[in-house]
Amino acid sequence: MELKESFVSFEGSGKFLQRRILTGAGVFIPVFLVSLLAYSAKKPLYEAQGKLLFQRTDKASSLTGFGTEISKLEPVVQDLKTNPLNTESEVISSVPIVKKVISKLGLQNELGQPLRPENFANNLSVKGVRGTDVIQVTYQHTDPEIAAQIVNSIMDVYIESNILLNRYEATSARKFIDKQLPNAELLVRQAEAALRNFKEQNNIVSVQEETNRSVEILKELQRNISTTRSQISDTGAQTKMIRQKLGMTSEKAMIVTSLSQSEGVQNIIREIQELESLIADKRTILKDTHPNVIKLKTKLLALQNILKQRMNSVAGSEKLGSIGNINDIQAGNLKQQLSAELITLEARKLGLSSELATLSSQENLYRQRLSIMPKLEQQERELERKLKAAQSTYSLLLQKLQEARISENQTLGNARILAKASVPEKPSSSATTGYIGAGLAGILLALLAMYILETKDKSIKTVDEAKELTGLTLLGLIPSFSKSKKSLRSNQEIEPPSAGLIVRDNPRSPVSEAYRMLRANLKFMSADKELKVIVVTSSVPKEGKSTVAANLAMSIAQMESRVLLVDADLHNPIQHQVWEVSNNEGLSNVIVGQVEVMRAIKNVEGSLDILTSGVVPPSPGSLLDSKRMASLIDSFAAYYEYVIIDAPALNLAADAATLGQMADGLLFVVRPGVVDSVNATLAKEILEKSGQNVLGQVVNGVIPENEAHSYYYFEEEYNSQETFTIKNIINNLKV
Secondary structure (H helix, E strand, O other): OHHHHHHHHHHHHHHHHHHOHHHHHHHHHHHHHHHHHHHHHOOOOEEEEEEEEEOOOOHHHHHHOOOOOOOOOOOOOOOOOOOHHHHHHHHHOOHHHHHHHHHHHOOEOOOOOEOOHHHHHHOEEEEEOOOOOEEEEEEEEOOHHHHHHHHHHHHHHHHHHHHHHHHHHHHHHHHHHHHHHHHHHHHHHHHHHHHHHHHHHOOOOOHHHHHHHHHHHHHHHHHHHHHHHHHHHHHHHHHHHHHHHHOOOHHHHHHHHHHHOOHHHHHHHHHHHHHHHHHHHHHHHOOOOOHHHHHHHHHHHHHHHHHHHHHHHHHOHHHHHHOOOHHHHOOOHHHHHHHHHHHHHHHHHHHHHHHHHHHHHHHHHHHHHHHHHHHHHHHHHHHHHHHHHHHHHHHHHHHHHHHHHHHHOOOOOOEEEEEOOOOOOOOOOOHHHHHHHHHHHHHHHHHHHHHHHHHHOOEOOOHHHHHHHHOOOEEEEEEOOOOOOOOOOOOOOOOOHHHOOHHHHOOOOHHHHHHHHHHHHHHHHOOOOOOOEEEEEEOOOOOOHHHHHHHHHHHHHOOOOOEEEEEOOOOOOOHHHHHOOOOOOOHHHHHHOOOOHHHHOEEEEOOEEEEOOOOOOOOHHHHHOOHHHHHHHHHHHHHOOEEEEEOOOOOOOOHHHHHHHHOOEEEEEEOOOOOEHHHHHHHHHHHHHOOOOEEEEEEEEEOHHHOOOOOOOOOOOOOOHHHHHHHHHHHHHHO
């Protein structure tokens, strides 16, 4: 489809050139001659040429490693089609470079004034050499030495500007870093102080090391706590067993041990025991009332009081309540050992319990310490990251400052002169160039003139334009009767009225076959709805709608159908001239009742009758828009199989729209070269607003040479009618 459209467009352009060839020739010849004369009067131009070689990075920068980014040559827009050399070409031909060259060489125009940059640029050419990193600088001048000087000066000024630009960038970078360095150093100090304060406040050197150490200590404490608890349990078991053997509590055992180890208490106990033995002996021979017995009891009582005093002094009066008698105080060696061991075990148990409490307290402290370690670790990492970032920025700025200082003292540049311009010996222009330039100027101006005339010409020129503009169904294409080509700007019909009945006079011609194709298309349309009364009209006069109506009526009558052709164009009737009959009595006379309708109708060919217009009335519209006219059309439709009404042009009068309301359909005739787009659009609007049943359009007077498509085969005779019909059907399908 795209290939077909391109072909149509190309062929249409060829038709456009063919239509305007005389205009183009009339413009081309004088322009060509004037341009050639002007070129021959000009002084010869000499062209000097120099070349610049570009590198992506300056070699000095690559070797030193400093300033490589400053002198790096690459485009800003990362595009496969973008070439950095194109940017440098624009820089070379820029106004600042051009002004420096003009000032350096003191270039002047013919009036002795400094040469303007735009005039200088007209003779300057800067372009890259395809496939290389070379830019070619070319300048044309009437003086070969000046041309060479200009090219060399342009290259020198550009290289100097390129070096100064790179050096300026290095200086700007160095100043910027100098300004930012104190701030970076301050950030480092602040980050270091923040980290130091954090460690001092939390009494840590390293959170990670502190965490590891705390974990180890906590594990050790847990082991010690477990061991201590085990020892406490073991000591408790031993204490319980000894208590059971002694039959006393630990407190009592301690008191007994203390008393048994007191020499004063033991001496009194021995004296009491001896005195009790003596009293027992005395009682064997004496009574209790005997003075000696009483004396001995008094002494015993005194010794017992002394014992209590000594026991109070050793054990305390509050603890003596647990002592039963003196025998409890006097214990054997085994019992004393068990009591001592019980006391030792109690003391050990007490010490272990205290140790366990201390270990548990330390465990809780370390657990609390470990619980805040993640938060401390996060804070430490944040502070260390800030410090590391500040140190990295500070180090990078120091490095870049050094690079900028070194780059500032380097001669950085991406370009060098590959070839200086030499003084040209021969002029660059030649006679051939003059002819080519004059020819191009003539062709361009000729095409411009042809295009302007074409755009100003609003006439419909081709079948495609008619189809696109009206938007109506194409029912028929009627070729021009004459073989002579016709100017599309003419508003005159090619064929005289006497040449209009080609269906009758030349039935085997392509034009006659075109009318038969129109008849067939109308017949296909009447398959669903009967079309008996058809109004034929056009946008403007001279489009051949009367000829189309006459030949269409003739082609239908050849099918042995009764046909009536009515000339309802009461403004400019022509059917009586086409058929060469009298027009003394016709439609206007019938409407006003001056003559009977059957008397006014004339038979012209077989089953074809014609009703001419009659006398032209002063007000045709009032006659046609009358009940009498509507009644006549109904009568015609009842008597004839087809009624073809030749109506006036739509833009001339409202008669066609009026008759269209009384008919079964309206046939719209368009003739390229006669009607323009304005009138065709206006006629289309009239048809739409009046609600006409428009059957379609017939493009009349088609000249194949003016069309982008060959719609018809134009041959005088065909071997058979069937062959021609098949060809027409094929071409209509193409349309």
